[in-house]
Amino acid sequence: MNDRKQENALAVGVTKQNESYVSDFRYAVQISVYLLKPIGAWPLANNETSKLKIILHTVSMAMGTFLMFFFTVVPWIIQIWKEKLGVVLIIRTLCPLLFTITISVRYGLLLWHQERIRSCVDHVADDWRCVIIAEDRDIMLANARVGRTFGIISVVFMYGCGTLYYALPIVTLNLVNENNVTVRLHPSPCEFLMFDSKASPAYEIVYSIQLVTGYAAYSAFCGICSLMANFVTHVCGQCDILTAIFEETVDGGERNSGSTEERLTTAITKHLRLLRLASDVSRLFTEICLVEFVNASCNICLVGYYIITDMNDNGSFIQISMYFFGLASIVFNVFIYCYIGDLLKECCQQVDIACYAIDWYRMPPKKAIELLMPIAMSRYPVTLTAGKMMPMTLTTFSDRLELIRVKYCVPAEIPMNWNKIYVSGKYLKSLISVLNLY
DSSP states (O other), X not given: OHHHXXXXXXXXXXXXXXXXXXXXXXXXXXXXXXXXXXXXXXXXXXXXXXXXXXXXXXXXXXXXXXXXXXXXXXXXXXXXXHHTOOHHHHHHHHHHHHHHHHHHHHHHHHHHTXXXXXXXXXXXXXXXXXXXXXXXXXXXHHHHHHHHHHHHHHHHHHHHHHHHXXXXXXXXXXXXXXXXXXXXXXXXXXXXXXSOTTSTTHHHHHHHHHHHXXXXXXXXXXXXXXHHHHHHHHHHHHHHHHHHHHHTTTXXXXXXXXXHHHHHXXXXXXXXXXXXXXXXXXXXXXXXXXXXXXXXXXXXXXXXXXXXXXXXXTOOXXXXXXXXXXXXXXXXXXXXXXXXXXXXXXXXXXXXXXXXXXXXXXXOHHHHGGGHHHHHHHTSOOOOEETTTEEOSHHHHHHHHHHHHHHTTOOTTSOOOGGGSOOOSSSOSOSOOOOOOO
16 A cells, blocks of 8 residues: 555656646546446545545435345345245346345445545546656557446447336336235336335336436446446556566666666566556456356346247237346346456466567566566456456356356357457457357
8 A cells, every 4th residue: 555655756857747647537537437436436546635525425325325235125025025926926026126235235345445545546546647758658549448438338329228117007007906906116126115106206207216226226237337447448558658668678668768787677667656556447247247257147047938938828018128138138238247357367378478578588588587577467368257266357258158048048059159259359349259150
């Protein structure tokens, strides 16, 4: 922690700074701020002393926690316990129950890691402040644009699925019970309330609260994806810059000038700073990736069961369409997580190659030996993991798709060509090519 504070102090004290670093940093994290700040998951700055902002931040966290746990998880549990549902109905409620539980857990993890998030945000801000070469700034902006794209895609998919889910009680016909009384449906259970939530205006009030709860849940989901993409793409930009610094270690250049000792010091210091950020990002999201992995694996199977049973029972077309859209959303979000993890691993391996490619034999022997440590550290690239048990890479994603094929009884002789999943550092050239039918 002291080393990080010293680095931040050095970064602030440099004579040359990026004049537009405030707007650049805001552009890079804008999507994450819009998603996480209203629910209190975006951390306050270390130098924030305004009592009003501190109170608003605390209230946002309290309201978000209350909505997440008491208007999402608790009603589903009470419904299962109160109505004594059968096995089939319990299976029907498992998918939304599991989704709400995992969303609440991930939101709680965001609040638990506020200090670590603030540390990473400060690190990113310092990098934007210290970049003074126009080419380096363009590299960082290009990677920031990729991170924003991931956030926008996640918002479109999740809010699109959420809109269908919360609009379902409106577009479907109301049920009529045995007493010939119309039963008005809610998007999620609300049996824990002490008053009749089916009569006006209580129905409208409860429905509005559930909409706000859904907004908080989907904001947390998309905000995590956007925040992860922002940090990882920033690390990728720093890897590109560090690669150029390593290339200039022997002969010097615009990024790495001075004597041989100064150039080595610059390269090693930048490398250690980058590894610290990459390690912090990996530790920050390891539990979140584990929760997402468990949620996706279970919900893929459950949604597939819902689709098969509803199609056999000639269920509602709207409901089946919603299940298909939900399945596509789950698969695509897993793909985003795995793609981001694969991108981080690939960029760290790029630094490894740059370390090995240094013409160390053209340097004084006593100076060249100092490159042994960066070369040794680069052999172990930092990756995103699910609970430090499973790497979040495209290989993991292909394994999840194999699960889909098995559960949906796709014939084994149909080949699955994973070579058509292209990985690009700037743009996503192909989102998915899963089942290649010949």
